[in-house]
Each structure stands twice: as structure tokens, then as C-alpha cells.
Amino acid sequence: MTVRLSALMFMQFFIWGAWQVTLGLVMQTVGIGNLIGNAFSMGPIASIVGSLLLGMVATRYVAPKMLMVILHLVGGVLLFLLPSLITPERGGTFVWLLLGYMILYMPTVGLANTIALKSFGERTDNFPFVRAFGTIGWIASGLIIGWAGLSASPQIFTVAAVVSVALGLYSVTLPTVEADKPQGxxxxxxxxxxxxxxxxxxxxxxxxxxxxxxxxxxxxxxxxxxxxxxxxxxxxxxxxxxxxxxxxxxxxxxxxxxxxxxxxxxxxxxxxxxxxxxxxxxxxxxxxxxxxxxxxxxxxxxxxxxxxxxxxxxxxxxxxxxxxxxxxxxxxxxxxxxxxxxxxxxxxxxxxxxxxxxxxxxxxxxxxxxxxxxxxxxxxxxxxxxxxxxxxxxxxx
Missing domain, CATH: 1.20.1250.20 (MFS general substrate transporter like domains)
Structure with missing residues (x-):
């Protein structure tokens, strides 16, 4: 159980870390530095919209692990599309599609926590150990991006996309925890x-x-x-x-x-x-x-x-x-x-x-x-x- 949930956290935060850290550098390199502020505002906005519409509403009717499957697979497709939009001509479209992706991604942070905490039951003291692998995943993504020479490349999203699809498929094997039951x-x-x-x-x-x-x-x-x-x-x-x-x-x-x-x-x-x-x-x-x-x-x-x-x-x-x-x-x-x-x-x-x-x-x-x-x-x-x-x-x- 601990190994399976640790792998979940590793991939969950590897995806985010792969592009979040150097996105500003990428945008400046391709000539759309003026849109950096807009791009980095998408995460907070997506947290508000995504948490309400998906993380808190859909979980009432769909098992958390199935939501992880759906959100990461669809999100992976959007990530594959993003590199082609990081251009001066299509920068505005890039920001809007990034918002769409973040609306899908941000609820999965809470869902990952939910799956881990519910799986452990009363042994919630195991959660910090598992969550630590999210930090390891974030660090690993940065090291890989740097080693591959992609820090200033739009292909950071391609790396994130591959892992997003992998996590979507892997989520099928996660422990089954019940969705929140409607209480009338x-x-x-x-x-x-x-x-x-x-x-x-x-x-x-x-x-x-x-x-x-x-x-x-x-x-x-x-x-x-x-x-x-x-x-x-x-x-x-x-x-x-x-x-x-x-x-x-x-x-x-x-x-x-x-x-x-x-x-x-x-x-x-x-x-x-x-x-x-x-x-x-x-x-x-x-x-x-x-x-x-x-x-x-x-x-x-x-x-x-x-x-x-x-x-x-x-x-x-x-x-x-x-x-x-x-x-x-x-x-x-x-x-x-x-x-x-x-x-x-x-x-x-x-x-x-x-x-x-x-x-x-x-x-x-x-x-x-x-x-x-x-x-x-x-x-x-x-x-x-x-x-x-x-x-x-x-x-x-």
C-alpha cells in the first residue's frame, strides 16, 4: 500500500514540477514574456474553479480513483498540445489552454490526498511519508529537465504529458475508496x-x-x-x-x-x-x-x-x-x-x-x-x- 501510494504522489508532483519551475524562462525565450503574469495566474484561478466543479462536485458521484484516471488522461492530451502554442502568434491561446489544463489538474492534488488518507484509515501518520515522495517527484522532474537541456524549451510540457498519461493509466490500479455519499x-x-x-x-x-x-x-x-x-x-x-x-x-x-x-x-x-x-x-x-x-x-x-x-x-x-x-x-x-x-x-x-x-x-x-x-x-x-x-x-x- 505504501509503495503504491508513494508512486502516486511521485508522479502527481513530477507532472507539475516538470513545467512550473522553468515556464517563465521558456516564455521569455520564445518572445512572450509579457504573458508570464497571466500564465502564472491560471493556477490560482483553476484551483477555485476546478476544486468546485470537479474535485468537490464530481467526487460525490464518481470514485476518486476513476476521477484521477479521467483527469490525468484528458490533461495529458492538453499537455501534448501546449508546446505548439508557445509562440508570439498563439500566446493568448496558450494561456487559455493552460487554464483549461490547470482546471483539470488542480483537483487531482486534493484527490491524491483523499485516496492516500482514506486508504490508510486510522493510520494517518503514514501520510507524511507517502507525501514526501511528491517532493521527490518535483525534485526529480527538475533534475531530468535540466539534464536533458530542456529548461528553456516548450518540450517541458511533453515530458509532463508523458507522465500524466502514465499516471492516468496507473490510477486504475490504485486502492478503491468510496466517493463521498450524498447526505440529502x-x-x-x-x-x-x-x-x-x-x-x-x-x-x-x-x-x-x-x-x-x-x-x-x-x-x-x-x-x-x-x-x-x-x-x-x-x-x-x-x-x-x-x-x-x-x-x-x-x-x-x-x-x-x-x-x-x-x-x-x-x-x-x-x-x-x-x-x-x-x-x-x-x-x-x-x-x-x-x-x-x-x-x-x-x-x-x-x-x-x-x-x-x-x-x-x-x-x-x-x-x-x-x-x-x-x-x-x-x-x-x-x-x-x-x-x-x-x-x-x-x-x-x-x-x-x-x-x-x-x-x-x-x-x-x-x-x-x-x-x-x-x-x-x-x-x-x-x-x-x-x-x-x-x-x-x-x-x-
């Missing part, structure tokens, strides 16, 4: 997944969703602006430096089962949120001289920032949703609020802050920009500490 009510209530949203009547879960959405704002800013900041600090190997964060993610992913059993839900979530504030505070003092250590340490904190909140949050969401039997819907809702609403807000707010910088920002300019997300993350962590209370007292032993 009007058709309109079913379409808009009122049952999943009703979980937020639980005050603690409402606080968690609100803070998860808010903390996704600085997450988006990290993905968009960490690389130019690291470059401005005088570090030549930007890609290698940022990979430190992925390695950190792996370390903490593997340690999370023990941490979960030892400390419980709230401490992990709180540490994850506080780590965002610390990371941006480090970025605000890091420079290319004596403060270079702060840049490296800020990047290395990615494992704490991501795993302690987003991986722990997926497990917490599964625990809350289990009694009502709306696990898939709840995971889709979490994706909608974090990768959708939060990341979209982060993209827009980050763009506004970036627009205030000079054309060629110095390290001092970047330091001033990072103060804003540092303060925001600290305020969110404080809000979470004061308002969140885990009444369930669940342990994962």
Missing part, C-alpha cells in the same frame, strides 16, 4: 457542496481555513519573487540554492509522524505559520555580504513553512471531515482556499509591492519589500494562537 438536501445544495462548507460551523476548523487562506498569500510571494531576490543577493546558483528548501521539506516530511504523535495538531500548525514570519524577517536582513547566512537560512526554512502547515493541515482536514463522510470535498475545499483564493491574493498583492520597486532593484530594495509579508505572517500566527482550539484531542498513535 436539494440538488443546488449538492452542487455547491454545502455539506463540505458546513464543516466550518466548527469554530476551530473555520479558524484553520481562514488562517490557511491568509498564510497562502506570503506563500505565493515566495514562489514568485524568491529567485530574483536570491540573485540580487549575489548568489549565482539560484536554482541550486532554492533546492535547499526542497531538501528541507523532505527532512521535515519524514519526521512529521513522530512530531504529530508527540505534539498534536495545534503546535505543528502554529510553528508552520510562525516559520513564515521568521523566513521573511530573515529575507529582510539578508544581503550579499555578512548577512548572506540569513538568505540561506530563510530558504532552508521552506520545509518547516510548508510541511508543518500544509501537510499537517491536510491531515487535520481529513480528521474533521471523516465523521460526515465528505473527505474528498473537504480536501478540495482546502485546495480552493489555499492554492486558489490565497495564492491569487498573494499574486496580486505581490505584484503591487513589486511594482513599487525600481526597474533593477538592489538587495536593499528587496529587503524593504519582505518586511510586509513578515509582519503579515506574524499577525496571522498570533491570530491563530489566540483563536484556534483543537477540541477533538486527536492523536495519531
Amino acid at each position: 438536501g436539494s440538488v443546488l445544495a449538492q452542487v455547491f457542496c454545502v455539506e463540505a462548507f458546513s464543516l466550518m460551523r466548527n469554530k476551530s476548523f473555520l479558524v484553520f481555513i481562514a488562517c490557511a487562506t491568509l498564510i497562502s498569500v506570503p506563500l505565493a510571494m515566495y514562489y514568485a519573487y524568491a529567485s530574483p531576490y536570491v540573485g540580487a543577493a549575489g548568489i549565482e546558483n539560484v536554482g541550486g540554492t532554492l533546492a535547499i528548501g526542497q531538501m528541507s521539506e523532505l527532512v521535515f516530511m519524514f519526521s512529521m509522524p513522530w512530531l504529530y504523535r508527540r505534539f498534536g495538531v495545534k503546535p505543528l500548525l502554529l510553528v508552520g505559520m510562525a516559520a513564515w514570519a521568521l523566513r521573511y524577517a530573515l529575507f529582510a536582513i539578508g544581503d550579499g555580504g555578512s548577512g548572506i547566512w540569513a538568505v540561506y537560512l530563510g530558504v532552508a526554512l521552506h520545509g518547516v513553512c510548508y510541511d508543518f502547515f500544509f501537510v499537517a493541515g491536510a491531515i487535520y482536514t481529513g480528521i474533521i471531515a471523516a465523521p460526515k463522510g465528505v473527505n474528498a470535498q473537504a480536501q478540495g475545499m482546502l485546495t480552493l482556499f489555499t492554492y486558489g483564493v490565497g495564492m491569487l491574493l498573494g499574486s496580486q498583492i505581490g505584484a503591487l509591492l513589486y511594482a513599487q520597486l525600481p526597474a533593477n532593484p538592489t538587495i536593499a530594495d528587496w529587503q524593504g519589500m519582505w518586511v510586509y509579508p513578515a509582519v503579515a505572517a506574524a499577525a496571522i500566527a498570533l491570530l491563530f494562537q489566540l483563536t484556534f482550539r483543537d477540541d477533538r484531542k486527536e492523536t495519531l498513535a
Whole structure:
């Protein structure tokens, strides 16, 4: 079971990592750099639309693994079409088709979590180990793309397409877990997944969703602006430096089962949120001289920032949703609020802050920009500490 689910996570995030990391470079190389902002806005928009229409609605009537088969096979076809559209003449069409693909892909993130969590049953402490292979898949895709010399080539989508089709076929062999059962009510209530949203009547879960959405704002800013900041600090190997964060993610992913059993839900979530504030505070003092250590340490904190909140949050969401039997819907809702609403807000707010910088920002300019997300993350962590209370007292032993 663990091997099968690990392979699922590996391919799930290999697909995304194969094209996401160097898409901006590809678009700039072929002469459509002016559309980069539009292209990177498609993911958050797709998270909102896709999570609602597919990840949360269709899962009520179709088994999660069959949805994985359908979405990845159809998505693979679209990926095969994308390279031919990355041209100055067809750039607009490329962005729209990318949106179509992302509407299919983003729900599969929540579906993969659902299949793994439901398959493990009460042994949810196995989930972080399996999820770690998603990070390994992301790293592996980058290494393969770089080794093949495709970093600036539209063929990054072809690589992703091959793995997408493979995952679609492989998904037929995944463990069979039941679709969320309709619990009555009007058709309109079913379409808009009122049952999943009703979980937020639980005050603690409402606080968690609100803070998860808010903390996704600085997450988006990290993905968009960490690389130019690291470059401005005088570090030549930007890609290698940022990979430190992925390695950190792996370390903490593997340690999370023990941490979960030892400390419980709230401490992990709180540490994850506080780590965002610390990371941006480090970025605000890091420079290319004596403060270079702060840049490296800020990047290395990615494992704490991501795993302690987003991986722990997926497990917490599964625990809350289990009694009502709306696990898939709840995971889709979490994706909608974090990768959708939060990341979209982060993209827009980050763009506004970036627009205030000079054309060629110095390290001092970047330091001033990072103060804003540092303060925001600290305020969110404080809000979470004061308002969140885990009444369930669940342990994962």
C-alpha cells in the first residue's frame, strides 16, 4: 500500500514540477514574456474553479480513483498540445489552454490526498511519508529537465504529458475508496457542496481555513519573487540554492509522524505559520555580504513553512471531515482556499509591492519589500494562537 501510494504522489508532483519551475524562462525565450503574469495566474484561478466543479462536485458521484484516471488522461492530451502554442502568434491561446489544463489538474492534488488518507484509515501518520515522495517527484522532474537541456524549451510540457498519461493509466490500479455519499438536501445544495462548507460551523476548523487562506498569500510571494531576490543577493546558483528548501521539506516530511504523535495538531500548525514570519524577517536582513547566512537560512526554512502547515493541515482536514463522510470535498475545499483564493491574493498583492520597486532593484530594495509579508505572517500566527482550539484531542498513535 505504501509503495503504491508513494508512486502516486511521485508522479502527481513530477507532472507539475516538470513545467512550473522553468515556464517563465521558456516564455521569455520564445518572445512572450509579457504573458508570464497571466500564465502564472491560471493556477490560482483553476484551483477555485476546478476544486468546485470537479474535485468537490464530481467526487460525490464518481470514485476518486476513476476521477484521477479521467483527469490525468484528458490533461495529458492538453499537455501534448501546449508546446505548439508557445509562440508570439498563439500566446493568448496558450494561456487559455493552460487554464483549461490547470482546471483539470488542480483537483487531482486534493484527490491524491483523499485516496492516500482514506486508504490508510486510522493510520494517518503514514501520510507524511507517502507525501514526501511528491517532493521527490518535483525534485526529480527538475533534475531530468535540466539534464536533458530542456529548461528553456516548450518540450517541458511533453515530458509532463508523458507522465500524466502514465499516471492516468496507473490510477486504475490504485486502492478503491468510496466517493463521498450524498447526505440529502436539494440538488443546488449538492452542487455547491454545502455539506463540505458546513464543516466550518466548527469554530476551530473555520479558524484553520481562514488562517490557511491568509498564510497562502506570503506563500505565493515566495514562489514568485524568491529567485530574483536570491540573485540580487549575489548568489549565482539560484536554482541550486532554492533546492535547499526542497531538501528541507523532505527532512521535515519524514519526521512529521513522530512530531504529530508527540505534539498534536495545534503546535505543528502554529510553528508552520510562525516559520513564515521568521523566513521573511530573515529575507529582510539578508544581503550579499555578512548577512548572506540569513538568505540561506530563510530558504532552508521552506520545509518547516510548508510541511508543518500544509501537510499537517491536510491531515487535520481529513480528521474533521471523516465523521460526515465528505473527505474528498473537504480536501478540495482546502485546495480552493489555499492554492486558489490565497495564492491569487498573494499574486496580486505581490505584484503591487513589486511594482513599487525600481526597474533593477538592489538587495536593499528587496529587503524593504519582505518586511510586509513578515509582519503579515506574524499577525496571522498570533491570530491563530489566540483563536484556534483543537477540541477533538486527536492523536495519531
